[in-house]
Amino acid sequence: MSADPYSAKVRELFAAPAHAGDLAGGKTVSVTDQDVRLRLSAAVTDGTISAMRFSVWGCPHVIAAAEAICSDLEGHPPGDLESYTAADVMQNLPVPVEKTGRILVIEDAVRSLGQRFCDGT
């Protein structure tokens, strides 16, 4: 039997991505690259990220990673966005190495979002 290409964690996050959708009143970045189309939004309340949302066109690992990243970052200070690395998500889901580029697209989007909070744009 061929190995299942998806871990139980990927299947769970793909099936029920609680952070999929739009966010009113937050800051948003959009990127399209590496077979990924992503819109990522975050809202900050009292110095912490109070909500994150994503819209994404991509493979199951990308959808699962977007969900995991949004879930992980809520409650953090917005400054963490700029230095965010997706290495832990890559390892924990896990994401196959040939899809690393797609996950780095999400990482870049998170950092861009952090830059927007830093710049106030």
Added chain:
Amino acid sequence: MADDLIYLDYAASTPVDPRVYERMREVGVAAYANPSSTHAAGRMTHAAIATAAGQLGALLNADPKTLIWTSGATESDNLAIAGAARYRAHKGKHIVTMKTEHKAVTDVFDALAREGFEVSWIEPDSRGVLDPAAFAAALRDDTQFASIMFVNNETGVIQDIEALGSICRERDILFHVDGAQAVGKVPIDLAALPVDLLSLTGHKFYGPKGIGALYIADRPGCHVDPILFGGGQQRRIRPGTLPTDLIAGLGMASEIAAGRIDDDLEHVSGLRDALWSGIREIDGISLNGDPNGFPGILNVSVDDIEGESLLLALEPLQVATGSACNSKSQEPSYVLRALGRTDMQAQSAIRFSVGRPTTMSEVEFAAGQYRDAVARLRAMAPEAAA
């Protein structure tokens, strides 16, 4: 298979019919001697093989003596194409096939090209149908061999084998047909069809895996050089001790198919129509193939959906993607690309294939699952840039 899975991948493989399995068990237990042995036990095994050849011959309306047992369609295709092209190399080095053939055919043509043969790859129309006039136009004075599949494995498109074969007969070109998706599923009369070589495999029509056959017409000039060596079995065309139980299973599968092929076609036609009716109103959906093709296969693409996510969202449906014949490949299907589909359309393609055990409730569930999956993934995606 797990009870919660809905298998709609009968073009990839079919379950062994219990009567086939029982025949294999009977023969495997009783007829275990080497069929090449001349003692009584060997003759018993030989008789079981002869019975199977008669059953397959009856399905195809072919003399059992024209059938060579192989390990499956891939080997049959290799033997037919490489064996015939090499045997007839003195007549010319030009050989012809289509871009939408199975890899078991295209890879052999690629190998022959490396040996010095000149290959013409004919393109079908946007439905995947080969125009006999386009086929004729690709032939030359030095064309000695052509291979065209009967039913396409991805789209179900049926080629006009009678017209194509007639063109070959007029020009003394040996004509091979990959019948892996056709035998046992659509009526084939080899006494009437101008086909010189026909490949088939057991597991596509409720027989066992690991057994197939190559039909070699009994007429002058129709011969193949062997690609395996090591004994005198099967007229030295395909040496090796024959797997008696597998052959007996293929024979029984042939007998069963012969008795119900029209009923099977009616059954899968109803299922395919119901499935298509249940999804055809989806915005951006398109049919890959010919509406008049083999009704057991429905291949569809849908705009702006990522194919791998669609496949996962369709679970528990067990279907095939538009990736090149298997989900391990990230490449869009070369068959669909040859039909003019974009990479985006090809990667979103799903092949549903139904079979004898498929029920109407299963295809109705499948249609609903497909509608829901497309809606969910579209709702999750940002709008594409204009």
